[in-house]
Amino acid sequence: MIKTPQDASTHPAPSANRSTMKAVVREEYGPPEVLHMVELPKPTPKDNEVLVKIYATTVTSGDCRMRGLNVPAGFRLITRLAMGLVRPRQTVLGSEFAGVVEATGSKVTGFRVGDRVFGMSGFSLGAYAQYKCATENGPLAHIPPNLSFEEAAALPFGGITALDFFRRGGLKAGDKLLVNGASGAVGVAAVQLARYFGANVTAVCSGANADMMRALGAQQVIDYTRQDFTASGEQYDVIMDMVGTAGFARSKNSLRKGGRLLLVIATLGQMVSAAWESAGGKKVIAGPSSERAEDVRLLAKLAQEGHLKPVIDRQYPLEQMTAAHRYVETGRKRGSVIIKVDHEV
Numbered sequence: 328m329i330k331t332p333q334d335a336s337t338h339p340a341p342s343a344n345r346s347t348m349k350a351v352v353r354e355e356y357g358p359p360e361v362l363h364m365v366e367l368p369k370p371t372p373k374d375n376e377v378l379v380k381i382y383a384t385t386v387t388s389g390d391c392r393m394r395g396l397n398v399p400a401g402f403r404l405i406t407r408l409a410m411g412l413v414r415p416r417q418t419v420l421g422s423e424f425a426g427v428v429e430a431t432g433s434k435v436t437g438f439r440v441g442d443r444v445f446g447m448s449g450f451s452l453g454a455y456a457q458y459k460c461a462t463e464n465g466p467l468a469h470i471p472p473n474l475s476f477e478e479a480a481a482l483p484f485g486g487i488t489a490l491d492f493f494r495r496g497g498l499k500a501g502d503k504l505l506v507n508g509a510s511g512a513v514g515v516a517a518v519q520l521a522r523y524f525g526a527n528v529t530a531v532c533s534g535a536n537a538d539m540m541r542a543l544g545a546q547q548v549i550d551y552t553r554q555d556f557t558a559s560g561e562q563y564d565v566i567m568d569m570v571g572t573a574g575f576a577r578s579k580n581s582l583r584k585g586g587r588l589l590l591v592i593a594t595l596g597q598m599v600s601a602a603w604e605s606a607g608g609k610k611v612i613a614g615p616s617s618e619r620a621e622d623v624r625l626l627a628k629l630a631q632e633g634h635l636k637p638v639i640d641r642q643y644p645l646e647q648m649t650a651a652h653r654y655v656e657t658g659r660k661r662g663s664v665i666i667k668v669d670h671e672v
Contacts, residue, residue: 345369350456351648352418356396359652364645369458371430377438377467378430381572383480384454385423386651386664387512388645393452394420394652409450414574421454422447424461425470425480428669435463443470445627447487450665453493455648457668468623471631478630481637482665483618485516486626487568488591488620492614493520496565500525505556505581508569513591515638515662517567518543523634529563531556536661540579543636558580565589570658575604575611582609589613608632638662644669 348369353361372378380436392398392409410416425445428438438444446467453459461467466487470479498504504521508514509530521528523543524623530537530545537548557573562583566573578588590613604611629635642665643651655664 332514333520335659340363340474344623348457349645350419351421351645352455353394353420354418355599356394358395359649359656361394361551362649362652364550367456370460372432372435372460373436374432375463376432377428377435377444377463378446378457378461379424379425379426379461379667380605381454381457381459382476383425383427383668384421385480385484385512386648386655387422387484388655389484390420390459391652391656402508419453419455421452421456423447423480423482423484424448424454425476426458431456432463438467438469443476443479444468445470445476445483446623447483449618453664455645457645457670464620466618466620466623468620468627471627472475474630474637476641477639477665477667478637480665481512481639482516482626482630483623483633485512485514485663486520486635487622488513488616490518490519490622490625491619492516492567492589492591494611495612496567496589496610498524498526500563502526502564503529503562503583504565505531505563506530506545506567506569507531507551507556507573509540510661511516511569512638512663515539515543516635517569518545518632519635521631524628526565529556529561539638539661543638557610562586567591575609579604579609584608586610587612591616640664640672642667 344371347366347417351362352365355361366604428440428442444467446461448454452527504526506517509518510532517531518528529547530540530544531549531551534550540548563582564583566578567589569591587610640661645666645668651664
């Protein structure tokens with residue numbers, strides 16, 4: 328079942344004079360228990376930024392990997408060098424957010440105070456807080472009127488990732504696409520977006536999620552607990568692997584000539600070997616996705632038109648961030664796990 332939570336637009340606003348905010352931080356790498364609540368200074372937007380009062384954020388698999396440095400093989404040292412060798416430089420995690428513009432910089436023209444907005448913060452993170460500054464020209468868009476804050480927050484991570492890999496993989500109408508690990512945040516977006524683009528979609532997930540996949544548009548569903556898609560003899564134009572279990576060695580015979588393997592989760596070795604594995608008429612595409620402002624606006628348009636439906640598994644208050652991280656790390660979530668951010672004084 329696709330849950331559609333209540334809109335949070337009636338949340339009370341904090342005092343206008345308040346100069347601090349609540350935020351969840353981690354000051355060391357480790358398990359969910361390293362997360363804790365603190366008071367931080369409320370940020371001030373630069374000339375090209377807006378200050379967003381956040382009402383909803385999410386816990387993604389990426390957040391969990393960054394928190395505990397549980398990154399794909401080969402990336403641990405690279406990630407430490409980028410994020411902090413001994414301790415994290417950016418203590419506030421969170422990459423998706425939805426809320427209301429509370430203030431704008433002097434050069435901002437596309438957003439006004441009071442606008443409902445959602446977006447991605449990329450490697451700057453910072454969404455596990457009551458407030459965050461976002462660049463006007465970055466991956467930020469107005470929330471469609473038919474979506475709540477919670478639903479809007481569930482869109483960007485999965486949607487942007489799917490759009491970027493489809494673009495790099497040249498997905499087109501009529502392609503046969505297999506989505507391995509289709510019930511997560513990226514998977515549910517990929518199934519819906521691929522159907523919108525005219526592809527024929529096969530979803531690989533557990534049997535418990537089969538009905539949800541069909542409701543989202545998958546024409547075929549494979550229960551991975553009962554059937555190995557590589558043993559069926561079927562071939563696909565595109566295989567998209569969300570969970571790191573369908574690398575080239577396993578998937579190559581299931582790809583047609585000219586087929587493309589999209590590795591959303593890839594080890595450093597897989598990224599390095601992608602070039603020579605692509606030399607035999609089948610292409611391997613791996614590496615981080617790009618966050619484009621136009622993609623966030625497209626997601627908003629498709630959601631408003633009903634082509635893209637947010638899927639929400641569970642919701643937690645900001646104070647229960649540790650429990651939310653524990654749940655996401657089970658690998659059992661369907662779609663997105665939402666964090667509701669309260670602003671009561």
